Amino acid sequence: GIQVEQSPPDLILQEGANSTLRCNFSDSVNNLQWFHQNPWGQLINLFYIPSGTKQNGRLSATTVATERYSLLYISSSQTTDSGVYFCAVEEWGRGKLIFGQGTELSVKP
Amino acid sequence: EAGVTQFPSHSVIEKGQTVTLRCDPISGHDNLYWYRRVMGKEIKFLLHFVKESKQDESGMPNNRFLAERTGGTYSTLKVQPAELEDSGVYFCASSHLNLGNYEQYFGPGTRLTVT
Numbered sequence: 001g002i003q004v005e006q007s008p009p010d011l012i013l014q015e016g017a018n019s020t021l022r023c024n025f026s027d028s029v030n031n032l033q034w035f036h037q038n039p040w041g042q043l044i045n046l047f048y049i050p051s052g053t054k055q056n057g058r059l060s061a062t063t064v065a066t067e068r069y070s071l072l073y074i075s076s077s078q079t080t081d082s083g084v085y086f087c088a089v090e091e092w093g094r095g096k097l098i099f100g101q102g103t104e105l106s107v108k109p
Numbered sequence: 110e111a112g113v114t115q116f117p118s119h120s121v122i123e124k125g126q127t128v129t130l131r132c133d134p135i136s137g138h139d140n141l142y143w144y145r146r147v148m149g150k151e152i153k154f155l156l157h158f159v160k161e162s163k164q165d166e167s168g169m170p171n172n173r174f175l176a177e178r179t180g181g182t183y184s185t186l187k188v189q190p191a192e193l194e195d196s197g198v199y200f201c202a203s204s205h206l207n208l209g210n211y212e213q214y215f216g217p218g219t220r221l222t223v224t
Contacts, residue, residue, distance in 0.1 A: 031211040041198050041218055043152075048212035086152065090211060095165060096142065096154040097202075097213060 002027045002091050006100035013077050013107050021072040021103045023087030031090035032063050033097065034072050038083045046072070046085075077107045111135070113216035115201050121222045127189040130219045134183070134203030141184050142204075142213060143176060147197030155199075158184060159206065191223045 003026040013019055025032070034046040047054050047061040049070065054061055058077075063070040074081055084104050088097040114133045122128050134141045143155040155174070156166040160181035169176070173192070178184040188195055198220050202213040 031213075033212065035215070041220060043200060043215040043218070045212070045214060048210070050211075088152070095140065095157045096168070097144070098154070099144075099152040101151050 002029070002089060002098050004087060004089055004098050004100040006085075006087050006103050008103060009101065010104045011106070013105065015077060015079060015107055015109050017077050017107075018073070018075045019077060019105070021074070021085055021087075021105075023070040023072070023089075023100055025068050025070075025087075025089045027068070027091060028065065029089040030092045031097070032070055033088050034061055034070070035086045035088065036081075036083055037086060037102070043086070074105075077105075079107045079109055081105060082107050113201055113203050113214055115199075115216040115219050117219060118217065119220045119222075121224065122191055123224055124193055125190045127187065128191055128221060130186045130188075130199055130201075130221070132184045132186070132201030132216060134201070135214055137205070138203035138214075139181065139206035140204040140213075141178060142202040143184070143186055144200045144202065145197050146200070147194065152200070155186075188221075191221075193223050196221055196223045 005024045036044045049061045049063045051065040058075045060073045084102040086102045088099045116131045141158040146152045154168040157164045158178040175187045198218045200218045201216045204213045
């Protein structure tokens with residue numbers, strides 16, 4: 001089955017810093033999503049981005065499907081950005097999402 | 110439009126007891142999925158309903174887990190009898206069917222603790 005790898009596994013930032021999270025996947029996909037799991041355990045949809053680039057406020061994401069990777073950019077980080085960021089992909093026609101192991105982000109004031 | 114809702118938000122039960130989790134998908138979403146994250150590990154797929162039919166249940170860990178989706182609306186996931194290793198957060202997600210957008214929307218999760 002498809003493999004999903006996220007890097008880095010952990011990241012500590014000072015408030016105001018920028019960061020880039022990476023997601024590599026091993027096969028072609030028809031769905032790629034980024035999520036933020038907040039301290040209460042809820043999964044928040046950030047981006048649905050099987051290809052191309054999207055921006056939402058301080059966050060943006062780019063997926064290069066031909067090279068099988070996606071990047072999540074966080075600019076001017078805030079303490080509320082802390083938590084675990086997951087990338088998840090769906091193989092063509094399979095339905096289920098395969099999650100990466102996550103990047104745990106900690107933003108210090 | 111209401112999002113995916115799950116009940117209860119937390120459940121603490123003893124080993125050997127039974128627990129039933131409920132998920133209400135977004136109205137009009139025919140796809141319904143169950144996932145779980147145990148012991149801080151990766152989020153893993155459990156099963157997928159299309160309307161009331163089980164499309165894929167390859168992720169169900171064993172026969173102590175039973176999922177139903179009566180009438181193609183809400184779904185329940187029953188664990189009977191519960192074991193310590195079942196502790197974790199159980200997520201439900203839903204998505205449209207055949208609209209070219211496969212985005213899945215997740216509920217807030219049910220945190221299950223088996224003692």
